Amino acid sequence: SNVRQAILDASAAHPAPAGVHYTYGTAGFRMNADLLDPVMYRVGLLATLRSKALGGKVIGVMVTASHNPVRDNGVKLVDPMGEMLKQSWEGYATQLANAQTHEEVADLYFSIAQECEIDLDQSASVVVGRDTRPSGEALVASLIDGLTASGAIVTDLGLKTTPQLHFVTRCLNDPSYGTPTEEGYYQKISDAYKTLVAGLEPLKITVDCAHGVGAPKLRDLTTYLGDALDVTVVNGDVEHGILNYHVGADFVKVNVKQPEGFDLAPNGIYCSFDGDADRIVFYYADEAGAFHLLDGDRITALVGAFIIETVRQAGLDLQVGVVQTAYANGNSTHYLRDSLQVPVAFTQTGVKHLHHKAEEYDIGVYFEANGHGTVIFSTAARNTIRNATHGDAKALHILRSLINVINETVGDAISDMLVVLGVLAHRQWALADWDALYKDLPSRLVKVVVGNRHAFKTINADTQLEEPADLQARIDAEVAKVSRGRSFVRPSGTEDVVRVYAEAETREECDTLAYTVAGLVF
Numbered sequence: 001s002n003v004r005q006a007i008l009d010a011s012a013a014h015p016a017p018a019g020v021h022y023t024y025g026t027a028g029f030r031m032n033a034d035l036l037d038p039v040m041y042r043v044g045l046l047a048t049l050r051s052k053a054l055g056g057k058v059i060g061v062m063v064t065a066s067h068n069p070v071r072d073n074g075v076k077l078v079d080p081m082g083e084m085l086k087q088s089w090e091g092y093a094t095q096l097a098n099a100q101t102h103e104e105v106a107d108l109y110f111s112i113a114q115e116c117e118i119d120l121d122q123s124a125s126v127v128v129g130r131d132t133r134p135s136g137e138a139l140v141a142s143l144i145d146g147l148t149a150s151g152a153i154v155t156d157l158g159l160k161t162t163p164q165l166h167f168v169t170r171c172l173n174d175p176s177y178g179t180p181t182e183e184g185y186y187q188k189i190s191d192a193y194k195t196l197v198a199g200l201e202p203l204k205i206t207v208d209c210a211h212g213v214g215a216p217k218l219r220d221l222t223t224y225l226g227d228a229l230d231v232t233v234v235n236g237d238v239e240h241g242i243l244n245y246h247v248g249a250d251f252v253k254v255n256v257k258q259p260e261g262f263d264l265a266p267n268g269i270y271c272s273f274d275g276d277a278d279r280i281v282f283y284y285a286d287e288a289g290a291f292h293l294l295d296g297d298r299i300t301a302l303v304g305a306f307i308i309e310t311v312r313q314a315g316l317d318l319q320v321g322v323v324q325t326a327y328a329n330g331n332s333t334h335y336l337r338d339s340l341q342v343p344v345a346f347t348q349t350g351v352k353h354l355h356h357k358a359e360e361y362d363i364g365v366y367f368e369a370n371g372h373g374t375v376i377f378s379t380a381a382r383n384t385i386r387n388a389t390h391g392d393a394k395a396l397h398i399l400r401s402l403i404n405v406i407n408e409t410v411g412d413a414i415s416d417m418l419v420v421l422g423v424l425a426h427r428q429w430a431l432a433d434w435d436a437l438y439k440d441l442p443s444r445l446v447k448v449v450v451g452n453r454h455a456f457k458t459i460n461a462d463t464q465l466e467e468p469a470d471l472q473a474r475i476d477a478e479v480a481k482v483s484r485g486r487s488f489v490r491p492s493g494t495e496d497v498v499r500v501y502a503e504a505e506t507r508e509e510c511d512t513l514a515y516t517v518a519g520l521v522f
């Protein structure tokens with residue numbers, strides 16, 4: 001057919017390197033940018049198929065490698081409501097990426113269509129965004145080659161944060177969510193923030209943008225926010241190849257220290273985004289100059305507690321629940337469950353798992369410890385909040401504005417920043433007050449390089465190992481030796497390592513546990 005010939009012809013310009021195996025994992029495809037050209041072309045073909053499979057709904061494609069170094073890049077697909085690509089399609093992505101010849105690429109295009117009973121005459125529509133990586137433009141061009149060869153209507157949005165791309169994708173398919181443009185995004189969340197904090201003292205924040213796309217986008221947002229918030233953007237050099245270098249949310253969370261590039265004034269409000277602005281962590285220095293990190297667990301505690309209280313004040317009968325992963329500090333779970341009496345569920349690591357679980361509540365709050373997360377409202381909850389006629393007017397006002405500050409499609413550093421600041425403004429809290437909600441148990445995360453990380457199989461939301469046999473029993477024996485001990489081992493989904501996590505009552509016990517378990521794994 002003509003389409004087959006077009007796919008073959010265009011594929012010839014995107015030859016695959018020999019001996020590289022590609023995997024569509026939790027973060028899509030992600031690796032050294034030099035290896036990604038053929039992958040981009042083929043992802044273009046798959047995005048067309050995905051759109052056709054869903055009756056022509058708009059699919060999103062984001063080109064980014066998030067917090068990875070600037071030499072890397074990556075790509076992931078976004079389903080119509082702004083959620084991650086349906087899991088059963090990840091296998092097709094991997095198959096296409098690993099096809100050895102152009103013939104095989106074309107064959108797969110048609111065999112996937114057949115397997116999924118896709119009407120190839122159906123139109124297809126795809127929106128594309130990218131972060132600031134220098135490799136991004138050429139990779140997007142290759143992606144568009146694939147989209148064009150397979151006949152999709154393409155909208156190239158250029159530079160976007162990952163959450164902006166999710167937002168626009170959602171709005172294109174669901175106009176009730178907002179106007180499907182970057183301006184529509186700024187307008188919606190800035191209007192909502194202004195309403196949320198109306199009459200309160202405006203806050204001041206300094207934001208480390210990891211030398212990434214968050215910098216220009218946050219500057220754009222500030223023009224919409226006016227006097228409602230005083231924002232200083234730092235680490236916004238997107239020109240010199242220093243993306244994520246000693247800066248950004250991942251650097252701060254992993255090293256538990258401030259990013260380079262600026263000083264912390266005592267008791268100021270600071271936060272760091274990651275390279276594509278879908279993660280955020282907060283921090284401050286106290287009077288003595290000591291650094292205090294407020295990570296995703298703290299955001300869960302702050303936002304979860306505030307929402308629960310406000311729902312109760314509003315007199316609404318809505319179930320608020322929290323979702324965490326095994327990496328959540330034990331004392332954050334303790335605080336949520338025992339002090340706040342909130343149901344806490346656990347899932348495997350990876351946003352799609354948390355998001356899915358959060359959908360089981362009327363209002364679901366989820367943040368990974370690394371700072372990726374959001375709050376989602378069921379349709380029923382949304383209607384209840386919108387239509388309530390009795391109940392405390394102020395509490396209802398807060399909930400109605402909060403819904404629109406939140407980007408429900410995915411964790412969003414810009415939107416999460418406003419949510420946190422909105423809560424702090426209402427509580428009239430400094431970061432030290434937030435920090436005082438509970439005290440973290442000492443914890444340690446260790447990477448272990450092993451022969452074959454796929455030999456490690458986890459169960460019970462990553463908290464236990466099923467394989468290698470016997471290893472879990474030996475870990476349990478070590479955990480039993482320390483007070484309030486907890487430790488688990490899981491293979492990384494993004495690096496060729498096994499991760500060991502440990503926590504315990506004291507720093508010494510925690511470190512002993514971490515290194516002993518790492519020794520068992522090695």
Ligand code: 16G
Nearest residue numbers: 026027350351352368492493494495
């Ligand atoms: C990916 C996940 C993130 C998770 C991380 C774990 C998404 C969008 N991102 O970045 O949620 O925390 O992987 O990495 O799902 P690891 O498997 O290397 O520990």
Ligand code: ZN
Nearest residue numbers: 066274276278
């Ligand atoms: Zn990211």
